[in-house]
Structures are given as C-alpha cells and as structure tokens.
Amino acid sequence: MMEKEEAMRKGPWTEEEDVQLVFYVNLFGDRRWDFIAKVSGLKRTGKSCRLRWVNYLHPGLKRGKITPHEERLVLQLHSKWGNRWSRIARKIPGRTDNEIKNYWRTHMRKKAQEQKKAAGIPQSSSSSSSCSSTATKGPSFYDTGGMEGFSGDNNKCKAAAEEVYSMDEIWKDIELSEETSNLAITSPLVWDFTTNESLWSVDDQESKMLMTYPYDSFPFYNHNITG
DNA sequence: AATTACGTCAACCGCCACCAC
DNA sequence: AGTGGTGGCGGTTGACGTAAT
Structure with a gap:
C-alpha cells in the first residue's frame, strides 16, 4: 500500500x-x-x-460566484453553442469550462425542478448519491483563505x-x-x-x-x- | 443537537483531434 | 499515408459544506 x-x-x-x-x-x-x-x-x-x-x-x-452578467452570457452562449463549455468559457474571462459546466448543471437542475413543480409533476428523488464521507480530502484552502480543518493527510508540509x-x-x-x-x-x-x-x-x-x-x-x- | 437532503466544486475518465515522426 | 503520443473537451463521479427538518 x-x-x-x-x-x-x-x-x-x-x-x-x-x-x-x-x-x-x-x-x-x-x-x-x-x-x-x-x-x-x-x-x-x-x-x-x-x-x-x-x-x-x-x-x-476569477473566484467567487457567477455574476448576473456572466450568467446572462452563459445563457446566451449556451443557447448559441450548446454544451461547448470550453468555447463558452473563452468568452467569459476568468471562468473555466469546468466552472461553467458545473454552474450550468446546477442551474439547469434547479430550472428543471421548478418547471416540474410548476407542472405538478412529482419529483423523483434523483440527485447525487448519498455520501457518508470519511475521506481525507483537504479543504479548499485557497477559497476559504484558511487551513483550518486540515486533516494532516499525506505528507503535507x-x-x-x-x-x-x-x-x-x-x-x-x-x-x-x-x-x-x-x-x-x-x-x-x-x-x-x-x-x-x-x-x-x-x-x-x-x-x-x-x-x-x-x-x-x-x-x-x-x-x-x-x- | 442530530440527521438528512441538497448544492457546489474538484478531479477523473473516455473519447477525439492534432501533430510529429 | 499510417501510427503513436499528447493535449483538449465534455460527461460524470464523489467528497465536502450547509440548509432544512
């Protein structure tokens, strides 16, 4: 091991x-x-x-939330290009294809759920697998700006x-x-x-x-x- | 306070395109 | 022209955080 x-x-x-x-x-x-x-x-x-x-x-x-302006851009570009995330990302400075992809996923899921609700369609408990996490994953220390919760895995300095x-x-x-x-x-x-x-x-x-x-x-x- | 459900995001996988040889 | 290697892309997974119950 x-x-x-x-x-x-x-x-x-x-x-x-x-x-x-x-x-x-x-x-x-x-x-x-x-x-x-x-x-x-x-x-x-x-x-x-x-x-x-x-x-x-x-x-x-860029870090942080997608701004309303960026959101509009994403929507526009997605309607134009579809799931060409990297292409879309190139038009939005500071954002990565992964970020946009993730954003779109949650955004669309929300939208879909809202529409289902509005249409009176019962929601199937979809969503991601339940995860009981034990893992040793480190925190997003760059985002939080802190290292608290660092669970000394591997050979961290x-x-x-x-x-x-x-x-x-x-x-x-x-x-x-x-x-x-x-x-x-x-x-x-x-x-x-x-x-x-x-x-x-x-x-x-x-x-x-x-x-x-x-x-x-x-x-x-x-x-x-x-x- | 504990548990559950949901949202977010980093990272992996597989496929494809391109390039050098 | 064919082949192998590498990079890029999109889809997907899974861990963690947090809001809701």
Whole structure:
C-alpha cells in the first residue's frame, strides 16, 4: 500500500504539489504537460497537471460566484453553442469550462425542478448519491483563505500547514521573485510561452537538475513559509 | 443537537483531434 | 499515408459544506 504509491497519485492536490506545479509551469509554460509532469517529479499524469492548472492554479482565474452578467452570457452562449463549455468559457474571462459546466448543471437542475413543480409533476428523488464521507480530502484552502480543518493527510508540509498560504500569495511571491531571481519568470498574467521557443528546450542536464530541485528551495515558497 | 437532503466544486475518465515522426 | 503520443473537451463521479427538518 505504500510502495506502489510510486505509480501515479490521484485525488485532491496537496499544496506542495500545487506550488511545485506552479513553479514548473512558470519555467516551461502551460503546454507540455507530459513533460512538466515528468520533470517536476510530481507523481501525476500530464493530464492531471493540466487540469489542475487550468481549473485552479491559473493566475487569471476569477473566484467567487457567477455574476448576473456572466450568467446572462452563459445563457446566451449556451443557447448559441450548446454544451461547448470550453468555447463558452473563452468568452467569459476568468471562468473555466469546468466552472461553467458545473454552474450550468446546477442551474439547469434547479430550472428543471421548478418547471416540474410548476407542472405538478412529482419529483423523483434523483440527485447525487448519498455520501457518508470519511475521506481525507483537504479543504479548499485557497477559497476559504484558511487551513483550518486540515486533516494532516499525506505528507503535507508542516510549516505550510501552520501558515495560510493562498495562491494569491504564491503569485505575489512569484512576481516578487522575478525581480530578484534569474528565473526570468514573467508576469503570470501575461504569459505567452508559445512565442518563446527557448523556454521549451531543456537539455538532459538541465532536466536532471530540475528533477532533483529541492522543494524547499523554491524561492517563492521558502520566502513565505519562513517568513 | 442530530440527521438528512441538497448544492457546489474538484478531479477523473473516455473519447477525439492534432501533430510529429 | 499510417501510427503513436499528447493535449483538449465534455460527461460524470464523489467528497465536502450547509440548509432544512
């Protein structure tokens, strides 16, 4: 049960993983996911890395409720394009396809229920499976801005567990570090790696070096944890 | 206060398209 | 032109939080 953990990790991402992923995406861009997955030493698939980045770590993401304006947009675009979520998401800055998809699901379910009610049709107890949750899933600490309720699963960094360390702060640190470090990390909001070919090429030596890059030596991570 | 039902959201899965070889 | 690898997309699941009872 322990040894074979070496395969591929699944489930919720730890903050360590998040920080690591952000770091490597900063280095190599948000395209070569398989490469990033390997080089970073994360025991995740490229797909998983991409998903985490796109849906959660991307600096341009908005947080919080869908605004009425966004809602109107979603409705409009959905009537136009149907379930082309990624396409719809592209028209709504800061929102991901997943977010919109989720929103639409609950929105439509509500609508359907209301219509059924209005039509006098009895509601079949559908909904998601009853779940009695025991799990060790970590909280959405970025959303809440807090770490309370952290049930020390996996190998979460102790120091991190004692500190509130949001993605905002991570990005702040990245911005700070870019001024002082030689990593040439550009502002995350204006990345365009596709135009910078040099960032894409890493020779063996470099990648080996990166493989062994100690976690706690990430400038932006260390900076904040150690205060 | 305890239990149940429901809502929200992160993450996985499978399929498909694209690209490099 | 064919093939394998990778990324992107949409659908779905399941865990957690919270409102309702």
